[in-house]
Amino acid sequence: MVQGTTSDAGKSILVTGLCRVLRRRGVKVAPFKPQNMSLNSAVTPEQGEIGRAQALQAQAAGIAPHTDMNPVLLKPSTDCEAQVIIHGRAVRNLGARAYHDYKSTAMAAVLASWQRLQAAHDIVVVEGAGSPAEINLRDRDIANMGFAEAVDCPVIIVADIDRGGVFAHLVGTLELLSPSEQARVQGFVINRFRGDIALLQPGLDWLQERTGKPVLGVLPYLHHLQLDAEDAIAPDQGDKAANALRVVVPVFPRISNHTDFDALRHHRQVDLTYVPTGQAPPPADLVILPGSKSVRADLDWLRAQGWEGYLQRHLRYGGRVLGICGGYQMLGHRIDDPDGVEGPAGGSDGLGLLDIDTTLARHKALHQTRGALPCGSPVNGYEIHCGVSTRRAGAGECTRFAHLEDGRDDGARSADGQVAGTYLHGLFDGETACVALLEWAGLENAEAVDRDALREGEIDRLADCLEQHLDLPALFPQWCGAQ
Known part of the structure; x- marks a missing residue:
């Protein structure tokens, strides 16, 4: 399971890349996000609704998207209310407090989907939501450590160094977890790094000594990555022609x-x-x-x-x-x-x-x-x-x-x-x-652009980056170990 120190830390992108890396090795892999809050959604072949990011991850895995990949989708209608979608179908609109009471029902749907995906695939790569260290949301959590504890899933934590404060984010997140949750954290991934890695190395050494957890990879900033965003609007456009x-x-x-x-x-x-x-x-x-x-x-x-x-x-x-x-x-x-x-x-x-x-x-x-x-x-x-x-x-x-x-x-x-x-x-x-x-x-004279081919190329570029900068044998020894 990939969890993050913050929203937009790189969880969705990392899961997408891992799905493609494993697919390249012939692994039957599926993405899974227990609970997603997003207004970017997709329609599956069985006419259900899931988060857009999970549809992209399914493409990276080489399989059709399915409602089991995102069993709980929350679509905010106000700051305090959201439409609740279970297994692809809207079931009700709930305020934040009412949804908190509804989580036991939502968790049953999450576990049912998890079991079906596990039965049909060699590995399921899970994406968390927001941060696992939100103290006010720990009770009845189904999106992060609450799910990981329920199914005994190992976890890696990703943080965005481009935001600044990456070591505080990682150490602080780990410190706010319970002892059993800390124990299931296998290591850290630092995302969107720019610069000389040698200048970062003392910080990486300190982090491992301070937490006892390895840094499994430092991923470079991938400029102009053209993949579907889970929620945030990306401003990056690339170069434009004259008279665009x-x-x-x-x-x-x-x-x-x-x-x-x-x-x-x-x-x-x-x-x-x-x-x-x-x-x-x-x-x-x-x-x-x-x-x-x-x-x-x-x-x-x-x-x-x-x-x-x-x-x-x-x-x-x-x-x-x-x-x-x-x-x-x-x-x-x-x-x-x-x-x-x-x-x-x-x-x-x-x-x-x-x-x-x-x-x-x-x-x-x-x-x-x-x-x-x-x-x-x-x-x-x-x-x-x-x-x-x-x-x-x-x-x-x-x-x-x-x-x-x-x-x-x-x-x-x-x-x-x-x-x-x-x-x-x-x-x-x-x-x-x-x-x-x-x-x-x-x-x-508008130019034709094959968006699907472009998306495929970007997924492969992302997977190439993970192959080079991530300790894949430590994560997946059965499929990515030394040959």
């Missing part, structure tokens, strides 16, 4: 599946800007309204930040607007939530840029989807939404965004062609769909 298409994305307070834009973030011809709270949006060729876990609340935020006037000016000057999932719902005339699915029951007026109305429902649509754009370009993606959007009675001309293989029409386009909306996440990952959408937005 300017794409702007507002960062909603409850933005979901921002991994939709990774293909654009790393596209040489696209200059992508995320605009957070309090920052004025710059001029753009294309504005994309992303997914949201709390659509009406994020729509209120959008208006309070001045985006409604910005979008009207943007369209007057010939710009394009695309809404994805929750962003698509915002582009319509009305969003109604009669059952309080995403917050207080009620309704909100939308931006009125597409002739649709949306009603939120308790049932969540989960689909892996294929279809075609009106231009004929194939489009693939996945759907995760509670809303049902319908064309307004008596509306003017409003065409579909895509026609799907199952016979459904997805999304809508405005009569003037400037505004479009879709429920499809991941649509920029496909080469031809990405080119078609970028050309619609105004980019001439």
Whole structure:
């Protein structure tokens, strides 16, 4: 089990790399995260919902993602409440205190998934959540040491040296564990190191002498690593071409599946800007309204930040607007939530840029989807939404965004062609769909980028790094020992 001193210490990346390292050796390996809190999710072949990071880790392991790989997924809707997803299905919304009481039920689901994965694989590489040293969360813990103790799993702890204070993080985390938890820690991994390793060596020697635990590896900072983020938005984009298409994305307070834009973030011809709270949006060729876990609340935020006037000016000057999932719902005339699915029951007026109305429902649509754009370009993606959007009675001309293989029409386009909306996440990952959408937005001679091939290459680059800098025989003597 890989645990970390903090969130974003490198747990997800390390598990991804280890899955690929073991796969290279012919090991049947699976990733596992008992409990994940993230608004970046994926749809599995059995139409269940798991954390996006576990889908990436499954790809690294060479297997299809499955709901057992992330049996408990928490999707925050407010600072104090989250949707609880068990084995891929949303079961209820719970506040923090209520979820704490629910953990015994959640743990039963975790252990059931763990047993199934263990029975089907040679090894399961487990990812913790946050830090194991959160004192207030130790009781009934299912995400870190509580799980490791329940199944007798050895642990390594990873820390991010780029943040500073790496030795304090590691020593402090170990000190706050119980004696039995300390005993199961096999060693430390230091992540994102830049500089001369010889200057770090005295600190490594001190750490081992102080704790009695070895440093199993010091991983270098991998610049421009283009892999799906579990949660945090990464600013790194790489070099851009002259006259790149300017794409702007507002960062909603409850933005979901921002991994939709990774293909654009790393596209040489696209200059992508995320605009957070309090920052004025710059001029753009294309504005994309992303997914949201709390659509009406994020729509209120959008208006309070001045985006409604910005979008009207943007369209007057010939710009394009695309809404994805929750962003698509915002582009319509009305969003109604009669059952309080995403917050207080009620309704909100939308931006009125597409002739649709949306009603939120308790049932969540989960689909892996294929279809075609009106231009004929194939489009693939996945759907995760509670809303049902319908064309307004008596509306003017409003065409579909895509026609799907199952016979459904997805999304809508405005009569003037400037505004479009879709429920499809991941649509920029496909080469031809990405080119078609970028050309619609105004980019001439858009280059095709094979996002899946790029992702595979980055997983291999990560695994190569672990092969060189991690003591794999100490971790996996049965498969990585001396030949």
